[in-house]
Amino acid sequence: MHETGENSGDNILEVRDLVKHFPVRVGVLFKRVIGHVRAVDGVSFDLKRGETLGVVGESGCGKSTLAQVLMRLEPPTSGSATFEGRDMLAMKGAELRKLRRDIQIVLQDPYTSLNPRMTVGDIVGEPFEIHPEVAPKGSRAGRVRDLLDVVGLNPEHLNRYPHQFSGGQRQRIGIARALALKPKVIVCDEPVSALDVSIQAQVMNLLGDLQSEFGLSYVFIAHDLSVVRHLSDRVAVMYLGKVVEIGTEEEIYERPTHPYTQALLSAVPVPDPELRGRRQVIRLEGDVPSPVDPPSGCRFRTRCWKAQDVCAEEEPALEIRAANHPSACHFAEQRSIVP
Amino acid sequence: MPSDPSPVLNPATPGGPVPTTVGATGSEFDTTKARKQSTLIVKRFLRHRLAMASLVVFLLIAAFGFLGPLFWTVSIEDTSSRGYLPPSAEHPLGTIQTGKDMLAQLIVGTRLSLAISLVVALGSTIVGVIMGTLAGYLRGVVDSAISRFVDLMLIIPQIAVAAILVRALSGSWYVVALILAAFAWMQTARITRGETLSLSQREYIEAARAAGAKTRWIIFRHLVPNMVGTITVNTTLAVATAVLSEAALSFIGLGVQSPDTSLGLIINENYSQITNRPWLFWGPFVIIVLISLAVNFIGDGLRDAFDPRQTKVRS
Numbered sequence: 001m002h003e004t005g006e007n008s009g010d011n012i013l014e015v016r017d018l019v020k021h022f023p024v025r026v027g028v029l030f031k032r033v034i035g036h037v038r039a040v041d042g043v044s045f046d047l048k049r050g051e052t053l054g055v056v057g058e059s060g061c062g063k064s065t066l067a068q069v070l071m072r073l074e075p076p077t078s079g080s081a082t083f084e085g086r087d088m089l090a091m092k093g094a095e096l097r098k099l100r101r102d103i104q105i106v107l108q109d110p111y112t113s114l115n116p117r118m119t120v121g122d123i124v125g126e127p128f129e130i131h132p133e134v135a136p137k138g139s140r141a142g143r144v145r146d147l148l149d150v151v152g153l154n155p156e157h158l159n160r161y162p163h164q165f166s167g168g169q170r171q172r173i174g175i176a177r178a179l180a181l182k183p184k185v186i187v188c189d190e191p192v193s194a195l196d197v198s199i200q201a202q203v204m205n206l207l208g209d210l211q212s213e214f215g216l217s218y219v220f221i222a223h224d225l226s227v228v229r230h231l232s233d234r235v236a237v238m239y240l241g242k243v244v245e246i247g248t249e250e251e252i253y254e255r256p257t258h259p260y261t262q263a264l265l266s267a268v269p270v271p272d273p274e275l276r277g278r279r280q281v282i283r284l285e286g287d288v289p290s291p292v293d294p295p296s297g298c299r300f301r302t303r304c305w306k307a308q309d310v311c312a313e314e315e316p317a318l319e320i321r322a323a324n325h326p327s328a329c330h331f332a333e334q335r336s337i338v339p
Numbered sequence: 340m341p342s343d344p345s346p347v348l349n350p351a352t353p354g355g356p357v358p359t360t361v362g363a364t365g366s367e368f369d370t371t372k373a374r375k376q377s378t379l380i381v382k383r384f385l386r387h388r389l390a391m392a393s394l395v396v397f398l399l400i401a402a403f404g405f406l407g408p409l410f411w412t413v414s415i416e417d418t419s420s421r422g423y424l425p426p427s428a429e430h431p432l433g434t435i436q437t438g439k440d441m442l443a444q445l446i447v448g449t450r451l452s453l454a455i456s457l458v459v460a461l462g463s464t465i466v467g468v469i470m471g472t473l474a475g476y477l478r479g480v481v482d483s484a485i486s487r488f489v490d491l492m493l494i495i496p497q498i499a500v501a502a503i504l505v506r507a508l509s510g511s512w513y514v515v516a517l518i519l520a521a522f523a524w525m526q527t528a529r530i531t532r533g534e535t536l537s538l539s540q541r542e543y544i545e546a547a548r549a550a551g552a553k554t555r556w557i558i559f560r561h562l563v564p565n566m567v568g569t570i571t572v573n574t575t576l577a578v579a580t581a582v583l584s585e586a587a588l589s590f591i592g593l594g595v596q597s598p599d600t601s602l603g604l605i606i607n608e609n610y611s612q613i614t615n616r617p618w619l620f621w622g623p624f625v626i627i628v629l630i631s632l633a634v635n636f637i638g639d640g641l642r643d644a645f646d647p648r649q650t651k652v653r654s
Contacts, residue, residue, distance in 0.1 A: 071549045100551035113542035117564040117647060127550045161647040177546065
């Protein structure tokens with residue numbers, strides 16, 4: 001990719017052309033494959049040590065599938081990914097176990113991500129039981145208390161059940177569980193989208209504090225651009241399984257070049273009533289096309305106001321075209337959205 | 340068990356909002372104290388009155404069957420008395436047609452019926468839960484294989500297999516239990532498979548897999564505890580069904596064989612006397628009904644006890 005030349009030794013995670021297709025089968029006894037849902041269709045990015053990469057896009061664009069593949073919960077269809085220089089998609093056995101300690105996940109819904117039959121102590125301590133080599137048995141209770149303390153919960157609440165906590169507290173429990181094995185990378189799969197706005201900020205600040213305290217790298221998935229901006233160093237914008245634009249937080253938010261990014265940014269609510277109405281709002285028409293049968297050429301062309309014949313014929317590569325960062329649009333041009 | 344069922348009113352605030360029992364010593368709401376989950380489950384079960392009463396009834400019946408021979412030493416094979424004697428001091432429940440003592444019959448019958456139904460319930464639950472969760476969690480080929488096997492077992496007539504096995508092996512109680520268990524696990528397997536399919540989509544399963552948990556860990560730490568209500572209810576139903584199925588098998592001569600006896604066999608031998616000598620029928624009948632009811636209520640209590648969201652004191 002584009003940043004690889006500079007200092008690839010700094011990259012903790014390198015993903016190249018990652019593809020995940022889900023076959024669509026019909027038939028009762030003899031199942032026939034009639035097509036594929038192209039959930040992730042050629043995604044490449046780098047994640048630097050200690051960095052946060054935001055991944056944004058609307059529902060169904062493949063963000064969560066990307067997380068599943070990175071967590072080795074779903075096998076990829078093709079593509080490669082290296083973790084600290086080693087091929088993480090080929091790992092097996094003991095090596096995979098070690099990888100599971102290094103990459104952890106914070107899940108979206110705090111109401112289903114905690115087993116209602118387990119106490120908080122059991123939930124946060126579960127990774128220690130799966131990886132007994134991390135903490136000897138006697139020290140586990142202490143470790144769990146420390147973890148609860150780190151995420152801002154009362155360590156004395158270890159015998160409570162998840163239903164006795166609020167949404168924000170539950171998400172903190174989920175974060176404590178992810179931290180238990182001292183991971184290097186945490187994939188956050190929309191960790192705040194199920195929370196109240198006021199709680200969102202608390203959880204985001206907690207994630208930020210933990211990052212600087214433990215030197216974590218985040219892949220931060222969200223559909224809310226302002227949430228991503230708060231935390232991310234770099235942002236990748238996804239549309240229908242592909243990255244359409246990637247750049248630093250400033251490049252994406254101040255100088256977006258892809259029409260889809262521009263449309264997304266123009267839809268972010270403006271808190272200042274004085275500024276409302278002065279900004280040009282780009283309204284996209286129609287729905288996201290089906291990922292089973294994506295449009296030819298540029299996938300965004302069916303909803304793009306700039307679309308020409310060339311967009312249907314030739315798929316635009318993700319390369320630097322304007323404003324010094326990669327964008328997958330034949331007619332990429334800088335456009336300031338936020339007034 | 341607290342004798343006062345109403346929540347403790349704080350006399351310091353009459354008419355005011357009734358304080359919840361948070362922080363009250365000895366209450367399960369006191370979550371600041373370290374307490375094991377098993378302790379909480381026992382505590383909640385002890386509060387379930389119907390279940391506790393049923394447990395007492397069940398234990399009494401079990402004691403009757405297993406400890407009865409210590410107090411009532413008449414042999415079930417003793418045919419020295421005349422047949423169809425009415426109840427007397429010598430034979431408290433009279434005698435049956437062959438002159439055997441009814442009380443002794445009842446003791447042995449209860450013991451064997453209980454043993455059979457418990458073995459059937461446990462065996463079919465264990466097999467059914469393992470099959471069902473494996474099918475539901477692993478999906479794909481495993482699911483197809485197990486589900487088709489369940490379908491196959493459901494269409495094989497139990498009576499035919501029982502006829503062959505009882506002849507080929509023996510009419511011992513454990514052979515009967517084996518036959519009944521072999522035809523009782525499919526229900527549990529189907530139910531747990533369905534529940535597993537839905538539970539597998541929960542994010543905590545994903546989190547456990549992301550931490551590297553193996554299939555066995557996920558089944559026994561996450562899936563089974565979340566299905567415990569369904570499983571216990573099913574097991575208790577299986578006990579009741581097993582008592583009845585055993586009676587049915589014995590009725591057509593493919594169950595427990597004489598000189599052993601079971602509640603079903605006793606009913607069988609005496610159902611024609613229901614109008615003339617009702618004591619011969621009602622004894623085993625009442626015991627069967629009591630076992631079924633008691634086990635069902637115990638299952639109710641267990642299900643509630645295993646649910647951490649059930650925190651209220653029951654009336």
